[in-house]
Amino acid sequence: MNKSMRVMSERPLNAETPRHYLKSWITANNVFFDRNQGQIPEKAIELSEWRLTIDGDVEAPLTIDFETLLRMPKAIAANTMECSGNSRSLLTQKASGNPWTIGGVGNAVWGGVWLKDLLEKAGVASNAHHVAFEGFDKPLGKAQIKFIRSIPLKKAMSSTLLAYEMNGDPLPLKHGFPLRALALGWTGANCVKWLRRITLLSEPFRGFYMDDVYRIHDKGQNQKTGSTVDAITIKSIITQPEIDEILPIGTVTILGAAYAGETDVDKVEISTDNGNTWQLATFIGPDEPFAWRQWQYVYSISRPGSYTVLSRATDRNGEKQPMQATWNKLGYGNNGIREHGITFRVQ
Ligand SMILES: Nc1nc2c(c(=O)[nH]1)N[C@H]1C(S)=C(S)[C@@H](COP(=O)(O)O)O[C@H]1N2
Ligand SMILES: [Mo]
DSSP: OOSSSEEEETTTEEEEEGGGGGGSSSSSSGGBBBOOOOOOOHHHHHOOTTTEEEEEESOOOOEHHHHHHHHHEEEEEEEEEEEETTTTGGGGSSOSSOOOOOOEEEEEEEEEHHHHHHHHHOBOTTTTEEEEEEEEOBBOOOOHHHHHHEEHHHHHHEEEEEEETTTEOOOOOOGTTTTTTETTTBOOOGGGGSSEEEEEEEOOOOOOHHSSSSSOOOSSOOOSEEHHHHHHEEEEEEEESSTOEESEEEEEEEEEEOHHHHHOOOEEEESSSSSOOEEEEEEOOOOOOTSOOEEEEEEEEEOEEEEEEEEEEEETOOOOOSSSOOOOOTOOOOOOOOGGGEEEOOO
């Protein structure tokens, strides 16, 4: 276990990345957040034994081995993945689930093959509209429910990667060795790890992880009728300073990241007066589709005291973060400005 992670549960392993590691554009594999519903396989599967099956509404079901996968054209994509429940513990009204602060997110450069290329090998039948992914992790709990999730065919064909590499290394065991799905720009729940089966369906897959969780719904509302979490919505986080950090008078460099799922971040603004006025932050570092942007803001402080900074990101469609997140029963998608503000002291 990596001591530098903030572990919320050991079985299943759920651990978040501490704020200071989120300052770099790439999140290193050993500090990338861990989110599991089931048991991580104890040891890596032998690659010679691994098979991936593609079945359901296809012209010809297909089973492929790892060597065949490696011979397919390689694709590389940066992708910022965030757990739907990230920032849940910062909501002003409590919601049940893992108490993530801001570290249920990370950015990596992934290598693999486009799902489209594989689906075309099997031949997509005309009645196929959804693609279900099944991993081989062992379910925990009495009900023994497998983690199976489906995404619309359109997403599967346009921007879904099957990744066998993470930041230049083979996919680490915890992150789905040897192969995981990555619906680029979508929340982590759509990125099934330890892939072994892909099934084309005419309807979304029905099951616990589709119908009972990963849906946004109010208290009292039938949970099966909420909307399913898909694309990550516009959000920014502050990665420096730390909460309650004590800093000397002078220049304080505020650092952060902003991400917008399938679209791009247009701007990040900072407020040092409780949201009355906003100043532009400067982008630094790489600008890649599906990946977060890093930004900085230099704040000159001449008097001792307590200071709060807020960050507000806007995406390319003009969508802005809300001052406060809209509450939902399972606490998904908290992108509120106030919830993510940082207070520090200068003396
Ligand atoms: N097979 C399998 N895939 C899974 C999960 C899981 O429990 N089992 N958890 C999902 C969730 S909710 C998230 S947020 C991401 C987390 O991926 P990571 O642990 O590599 O960060 O994996 C997703 N894929
Ligand atoms: Mo998640």
